[in-house]
Each structure stands twice: as C-alpha cells, then as structure tokens.
Amino acid sequence: MFIILKSKKNVFIQVRNLVKIVLLLAIGLLIIAGLISLVYKPTYSVTLNGEFVGYTTNKSKLQKRINEYLDNGDNDNTAFVDIDVLPEYSLCLLKKEVETNDDEIFNKIKSQGTTYYEYYAIVLDDEEKYYVSKKEEAESIIDKLKEKKSSNIDKIAYTQVHSTELKDFTEQDKVVTALYKKKQTVYGTGKSAGGATITYSRPDLGIAFTNPTSGTISSRFGLRSRGTHTGLDICGPTGTPIRAAASGTVSYVNYSNVSYGNCVKISHGNGVETLYAHMSNIYVTEGQYVGMGELIGTMGSTGNSTGPHLHLEIRSNGSALNPEYYIY
Numbered sequence: 001m002f003i004i005l006k007s008k009k010n011v012f013i014q015v016r017n018l019v020k021i022v023l024l025l026a027i028g029l030l031i032i033a034g035l036i037s038l039v040y041k042p043t044y045s046v047t048l049n050g051e052f053v054g055y056t057t058n059k060s061k062l063q064k065r066i067n068e069y070l071d072n073g074d075n076d077n078t079a080f081v082d083i084d085v086l087p088e089y090s091l092c093l094l095k096k097e098v099e100t101n102d103d104e105i106f107n108k109i110k111s112q113g114t115t116y117y118e119y120y121a122i123v124l125d126d127e128e129k130y131y132v133s134k135k136e137e138a139e140s141i142i143d144k145l146k147e148k149k150s151s152n153i154d155k156i157a158y159t160q161v162h163s164t165e166l167k168d169f170t171e172q173d174k175v176v177t178a179l180y181k182k183k184q185t186v187y188g189t190g191k192s193a194g195g196a197t198i199t200y201s202r203p204d205l206g207i208a209f210t211n212p213t214s215g216t217i218s219s220r221f222g223l224r225s226r227g228t229h230t231g232l233d234i235c236g237p238t239g240t241p242i243r244a245a246a247s248g249t250v251s252y253v254n255y256s257n258v259s260y261g262n263c264v265k266i267s268h269g270n271g272v273e274t275l276y277a278h279m280s281n282i283y284v285t286e287g288q289y290v291g292m293g294e295l296i297g298t299m300g301s302t303g304n305s306t307g308p309h310l311h312l313e314i315r316s317n318g319s320a321l322n323p324e325y326y327i328y
C-alpha cells in the first residue's frame with residue numbers, strides 16, 4: 001500500500017516536469033514568434049501567369065476588388081471583363097519595411113483584361129446608324145418614330161451589340177429627329193402667283209431647324225386654286241414671340257413690304273434662307289447674327305394679311321420649300 005502511494009507520487013512529479021518543459025518550449029516559441037513579428041509580416045506574394053506582380057497583406061480584399069472589376073468593369077455598359085489567367089497567391093514572410101502594392105497589382109491585372117461592352121444600335125437599312133446605352137432607349141426611339149408615322153419605319157430596327165469597342169451614344173430625341181422622314185405625297189415643282197418657284201421635294205439642307213413660334217397651322221404650303229402659297233401660316237395672338245428657326249445672319253429687314261408687311265429674312269449659308277412675314281414688331285437689324293431660337297420679333301397682321309399670323313418660308317437658292325418638311 002505504501003509502495004503504491006510512493007510510485008503514484010513519482011508519476012505525478014514526472015507529469016509536472018513534462019508540463020514545465022512544454023510550457024517553457026511554448027514560451028520559447030512565442031518569444032521567437034514575437035521576435036520574428038518585429039521584423040517580418042505574413043504576406044501573400046502574387047503571381048500572374050508565373051510572373052511576380054507584387055505583395056499583398058490582404059488577399060481577400062484584393063481578390064474581391066478584382067472580382068468586382070471582372071463583373072462590372074469601370075463603365076455602365078460593361079458586360080464583363082475577360083482575363084486570360086487569374087492571379088495566384090502564396091503565403092510568405094516579408095520584411096516589414098518592404099511595401100505591399102495592392103494598387104499596382106490591381107492595375108496590372110486590369111491592364112491585361114479585355115472589356116466586353118453591351119449596348120444597342122439603331123439600325124437603318126441594316127446599317128448601324130446610332131448607338132444608345134440601354135434597351136429601353138432603343139425601344140422608345142422606335143415607338144416615337146412609329147407614333148410620328150415616319151415613312152421609313154419599316155427599315156428601322158434596333159439590335160444588341162456586344163463589342164470590345166465602346167461607341168459614342170446619341171440622345172434619344174436627336175436620333176428621332178435624324179431618322180424621322182415625313183410621308184411625301186406630292187413631288188415636282190410649281191410657280192407661285194408672284195413668280196417664285198416652289199419645290200415639292202425635301203432636299204437635305206444640312207441645317208438644324210427649330211419651330212420659330214407657337215400657334216396653329218392655318219394655311220399650308222403649296223399650289224392652290226388661287227395662286228400658290230410659298231410658305232406655312234401659323235396663327236396666334238398678336239405679340240406672340242417669333243424666334244429664328246436656325247442660326248444665321250439677318251439679310252433683310254423691311255417695314256413696308258406690300259404683301260409681307262414687316263418682314264425679316266435670315267441667311268443660314270449654303271443658299272438657304274428663312275423668311276418671317278406680317279410681324280407686328282421687329283427686334284433685329286440687317287447684318288446682325290442671330291442664334292437658333294433667338295427672339296427676332298412678334299406676330300402681327302401687317303401687309304397683305306387678314307389676321308395675326310406668321311407666314312414662314314424656307315428657301316433654298318431662291319426656291320421655296322415646304323417648311324413642314326423641316327419644322328414640325
């Protein structure tokens with residue numbers, strides 16, 4: 001009984017010694033680890049296709065940034081970004097004074113990527129004419145052209161584009177204006193009572209026009225039983241502002257024209273001019289430059305007129321064209 005007790009005591013002492021040794025070893029390792037951590041930091045060395053590109057201490061943060069870039073690129077129209085190889089990471093101890101360079105690694109990976117964009121082309125006669133960012137815009141352009149009963153609507157469509165090239169986008173309204181074609185029913189030329197030639201065609205004048213006034217159309221352009229109407233009549237109250245339909249130089253101002261009354265002509269270049277007749281006030285002088293939409297006078301009933309209206313003409317090399325083909 002006594003002997004057994006003694007040997008139990010021996011085992012107890014041996015275990016205690018073992019614990020002591022383990023403890024000492026652990027403390028020793030901690031001290032070594034502490035000393036190492038004073039000089040070194042755990043770091044990931046990053047390689048791309050076997051080539052060293054840099055060090056990072058925060059692997060997950062860097063990889064998250066790379067993944068986000070591959071999904072979204074840096075543009076709204078990115079479909080995805082394709083890179084040939086993904087970066088590889090290996091853990092290492094790096095001296096503390098060596099700098100990590102997440103930005104450099106990211107930029108290097110980014111520079112090796114190919115961005116695929118997704119956007120929409122508006123197609124006329126199977127030819128891509130304009131580009132818009134979103135499908136809704138493309139649909140809205142087609143809808144607007146349908147609504148306006150554009151005569152070329154059957155030739156216009158949209159298509160999704162996937163390309164590594166990003167095109168310039170055009171605003172919806174500009175695409176609609178550029179593609180819109182009014183239905184033409186009458187062709188040929190005629191002569192007005194006053195001798196002016198009128199033309200029933202729609203030559204491309206290369207000029208952007210805007211509606212010069214507000215009101216309702218009271219008389220259209222064209223041959224009539226009694227002579228010919230060389231312009232478009234828009235009627236409204238006396239004093240309604242009249243603005244330049246396009247930018248140009250005021251080439252003619254007359255306060256007493258027998259038929260046109262108070263009248264202004266603006267020259268837009270390329271032999272194109274606009275004429276505004278029957279005005280109550282004129283605010284411009286000959287030789288003055290006016291921008292598109294600039295106030296030039298007010299609506300009236302001067303000259304050969306039975307009520308306040310604007311008689312508007314568009315002439316190309318002296319021949320009157322239908323203003324409704326350009327302004328609507």
Ligand SMILES: [Zn+2]
Binds near residue numbers: 229231232310311312
């Ligand atoms: Zn008229």
